[in-house]
Amino acid sequence: MFAVILSTLTIVVCYVYYRQLQKVRKEYENAKAVVDDIVFSFNRQLKQEAERVGLIACKVDAAISKGDNAKKAVEDVCRKVESLEGRVNSLASEKEVNTKRVEEIAKTLQESINVQRDLAARLAAVEERTKYPAVASDAKIEAVIPIKKEKALAPLTDTEVSVLDMLASEGPKTAPEIKERIKLSREHTARLMKKLYEEGYLDRDTSKIPFRYSVKEEMRRLLKRTESESAQQQS
Missing domain, CATH: 1.10.10.10 (Winged helix-like DNA-binding domain superfamily/Winged helix DNA-binding domain)
Known part of the structure; x- marks a missing residue:
């Protein structure tokens, strides 16, 4: 009798244990499925992030390349600016020289004009004296000059x-x-x-x-x- 009860208890315990194992197994499978979903989702997100990182890396490379090109362009502009500064300085020096020359030419021209005016005045005076010789202002009819x-x-x-x-x-x-x-x-x-x-x-x-x-x-x-x-x- 005792053996039957013990066997029955053993069977019941084994059945309960089996049911617990089935339940645990089912929970494990569910947990595994959840973990697989999480891992799959994580892998997908990781792949997307990797793609984004790759895209960002490409953009960074392009930006670096553009930066290098921009740097070269800036260096070219700097060289051109330096060349223009040299030309401007040269033109400024030439302007000073030309200004001095223009002032000298203007001075010489003014002196020539003054000399020309003086000569014109002298010539006019000579012509006036030649045309109308100087006479005493109070004499209307000059004195008779005897004929030789x-x-x-x-x-x-x-x-x-x-x-x-x-x-x-x-x-x-x-x-x-x-x-x-x-x-x-x-x-x-x-x-x-x-x-x-x-x-x-x-x-x-x-x-x-x-x-x-x-x-x-x-x-x-x-x-x-x-x-x-x-x-x-x-x-």
């Missing part, structure tokens, strides 16, 4: 004689009026009239400008006498 006998008509040119004849027949005239008649330049006419006046052939009215020239009365009589003698010889 040895300088009658013989030393005169045909143009000078024609001027005397014109003044004797038409009356006093100015140098510009005489110039238009004898077709000479203003300077030539002025010299001619000055010569005739200084040698005593003409009188000069200085009361207004331009001066008026007229044949002296003595010269007028001499011209008339010469014309009369020529007419008598022809007759």
